[in-house]
Amino acid sequence: MGMETGVVGLLRGKHSGPTVALRGDIDALPIVEETDLDYKSKIDGLMHACGHDVHTTCLAGAAMILSELKDQLHGNIKFIFQIAEEKNAGAKMLVKAGVMDDVDAIFGLHNHPDVPVGKVGVKLGGLMAAVDTIWIDIYGKGGHGGIPQRTIDPIVATSAVIQGVQSIVSRNISPMDCVVVSIGTINGGTANNVISEHVNMSGTVRTFDKEIRKNMPEILSKKVEGIAKGYGATGKVTYRYDLPAVINGKEMYDLACEAVKQIYGQGAIFDPVPTTGGEDFSIFTENKPGFFYWLGVGNKEKGYVNQWHNPRFVADTDSLLVGSNVLAQSAINFMLKNESSKI
Structure with a gap:
């Protein structure tokens, strides 16, 4: 075969x-x-x-x-x-x-x-839960690490996004439902004194309910984009359905x-x-x-x-x-x- x-x-x-x-x-x-x-x-x-x-x-x-x-x-x-x-x-x-x-x-x-x-x-x-993969990109404005006020720091925005997506359970989805959102990788920056332009993350989403799974891309996108905007950055979520x-x-x-x-x-x-x-x-x-x-x-x-x-x-x-x-x-x-x- x-x-x-x-x-x-x-x-x-x-x-x-x-x-x-x-x-x-x-x-x-x-x-x-x-x-x-x-x-x-x-x-x-x-x-x-x-x-x-x-x-x-x-x-x-x-x-x-x-x-x-x-x-x-x-x-x-x-x-x-x-x-x-x-x-x-x-x-x-x-x-x-x-x-x-x-x-x-x-x-x-x-x-x-x-x-x-x-x-x-x-x-x-x-x-056993459904398994999906997510990629999150946060875009800012790079610059000197000693003058961060002239930049839009995607790393700071990223830290807020990581915390924020954990509120999806109980604030966007009932705490009685089983949902996991875990970030497994973070990549951003090239030097200790440089504010980067871009940070990317990847993670996994686990669900049981079909309707919740169907809605997760929209829920995550709204959450990520909203938090990033609050820091002057932009956010993008790419969502892949892997296993039911x-x-x-x-x-x-x-x-x-x-x-x-x-x-x-x-x-x-x-x-x-x-x-x-x-x-x-x-x-x-x-x-x-x-x-x-x-x-x-x-x-x-x-x-x-x-x-x-x-x-x-x-x-x-x-x-x-x-x-x-x-x-x-x-x-x-x-x-x-x-x-x-x-x-």
Whole structure:
């Protein structure tokens, strides 16, 4: 498919029915691994520090389980080994290539180090936030740093803008809604005694509500332009929509709960708190039903407590069978419920 390491496998069941996709992301991170695991990275400077090797293994395990049952399956299964989740690009590439065209539903999961191994997070509604990128430019009038009264200082205006955008929550948007605006980079100035002409910033915006997300460019632009004007400067906001929120619908939620209960019982299920982290799994579910699980991989007794993107991150391998079974059972249950719908 011209996507280098990305792989899509298809298992055809013996009986007619829907096509269900199972997805696991496979990309690593530019981190030097500091574990002593037998299966640690063989490439210096690259590590599965977000546990995508867990997701890959769970997907491969589900493929093994379902392959053994193919003569009993009412439908087909697509196994999506996805690249570039960390860059918010892989899912978009796959959808553009037509991977989801004949898919009726999709399931995926992500490991969670704060959740004990053996537990599975099943959430109704918003699980992970929408992710967008912003660039803010502040333009002033440069001059001598010792004579600032003859300049329009974009750095001073920028400091006010950074503070001001934090008031969007509670002053422009209800504090009952979840919104994050974070500035991650600031660039401006060339010397200690020179007032610059221009400062640029970049940041991230996280939301759950679709209407709020739609309105964020206008809200940010008014805020930035107004504050900059107060300092005699001008401001400009460039806004890019990157990923929608991961939202689990009621019908798929009920199916997911049942899948986990069938294998591990009600006690294995927990209701997770939504996170303002993002996931490009949401691209797959923009036009198709889907469900996304949290998979517990933490184990305090073994010392597996480090967070994602940490060079000492370790996931308990006892989680692999749990993830494989949950993905496989989810696909089976969807097929049985919808076996007469297609193919």
